[in-house]
Amino acid sequence: MRDSRFDIWAPRASRMRVLIDGETYDMVRTDESWWQPVGLAPLDPEAPLGEHDYGYLIDNDDTPRPDPRSRRQPAGVHGLSRTFDASSYQWHDDAWTGRQLAGGIIYELHVGTFTVDGTLDAAIDKLDHLVDLGVDFVELMPVNAFNGDHGWGYDGVYWYAVHEPYGGPLAYQRFVDACHQRGLGVIQDVVYNHLGPSGNYLGMYGPYLSGQHTTAWGDAVNLDGFDSDQVRRYLIDNALMWVTDFHVDGLRLDAVHALVDTAATHILEQLANEIDAASAHLRRPLSLIAESDLNAPRTIATRDAGGYGLTAQWSDDFHHAAHVCLTGEDDGYYEDFAESRGGFSALEKVLTKGFYHDGSVSTFRRRHHGRPLSANTRAWRLVVSTQNHDQIGNRARGDRLSESLSPEQLAVGATLLMCSPFTPMLFMGEEWGALTPFQFFSSHPEPELAQATSEGRIAEFARMGWDATEVPNPQDPDTYRRSMLDWMELDRPERSGLLDVYRRLIRLRHAHPELSSPWLRDVTVTADAAQRTFSFWRGDLQVVLNFSDAVREVALDVDVRWTKYREQPELLFATCDDVAVEGELATMPPHSAAVFGPQAP
Incomplete structure (x- = not known):
């Protein structure tokens, strides 16, 4: 040895x-x-x-x-570590040259609930569905070793080990290999801002956590205190492991606002530097995508401009604005985006400026929040969604939009997402309006921790006014089972019909360069709050959304955009068959969406 x-x-x-x-x-x-x-x-x-x-x-x-850098924990997070030789796997992805994030579409999934078996090998069997759908990247929620058999993975304690119930590291290599052979990139969600409560023995070895900074999860990771050089190396070496040993194409960095670092070179900048070097050596694009609650342009600004140089970041502002328009909810953090505060103004600002909170007052936070993006920011650097694991699973009941919205309304949301100037991300099952919830679940074997998790979840939502009886017990195995996708739903006509809408939208996005244009300055909006119609331009394409439950006639800006073509615009896409266009008017059925373009001479 x-x-x-x-x-x-x-x-x-x-x-x-x-x-x-x-x-x-x-x-x-x-x-x-x-x-x-x-x-x-x-x-x-x-x-x-x-x-x-x-x-x-x-x-x-x-x-x-266990070894803090353990590559396998076959007996769980409290057991012995096991060596793993990553170089022994025979890869079959020699033809894979990578995929840049720009122009791409992401599909987020949780390995344990994506299939009934809940393994990486079982997930391989569903990859052809994703290829047929037309997405470009598969993003896996955390797969690092965590306590118990099933959970979300954000309480991991061994960053270098792949969760054994998912199949371990060898199965992970097979999964990435299978994705690449099908033309799919892989993004791995990693959690560098905290460690889980069970199986965390790192403090016995060294100061991995810092008492001088705290986060919502307790002491922060020690990035700038005594002996922090090796802790920083621990984090960065883990990132390099994913892109080298496991061939992944990008990392989604969980809650980077909780990476407290006062060093002259922030850990995110150092990480971006080393990932850029790895990208040059491996000769394929590598992406770093931050989850950030700060609306801080420095996250994605270039290092020459004083930024961290990350590839992209999640944008909750788009989700919140879209959610309010689709559902009418205006409580909690949706308060800032409520239509009662200005009709469609929040959605319009997001589509044209990127951030809604760009130094404006957030009534939810009771302070000013955010900073404007540079006018030259590429819109694809913001990853957006109408549903994701956080925005579904952190609702008390884990209910998806499909529980309260019709397939027609979901199709309107899909059109808004896919025709936006940003990088779209879907959450597993969204493409057919899955009826299964995605609830918060855990399987802590320690009775005290199990009880604390369950009681804490109930208390959290009680403070928000939810009835405790509506909050599922995360430790109940049924909570986990309820969250599994039911692929048999695709046999229902209304579900397969929505899937067809998503397929056609993705083909439309890939076919028309206007829809992947990176310039926010080219997006213009026309909205009618009273009629609940919303229209926005992407180059020569006009996207029309009818959020109302009545037939609406929407003016098409023929004289403004299409004078060089024939006056009658062409209907390029519609969520239903009853959309009609005559002259400069589009007739939009209730809860419908359409995309119009110029007819060629």
């Missing part, structure tokens, strides 16, 4: 031993508080590593603890 495979950083330890396949080896401290095992016979560096179960005995503790 190569001794370096068992080196460990442990500045807090005064004594270290490693247990490997039942035998205990002493360790010696080396530079920068790294420890190496003594007495291991080195093998040929070219020989395969094989599988070895191991753990560390810290100080005088005789209970072996």
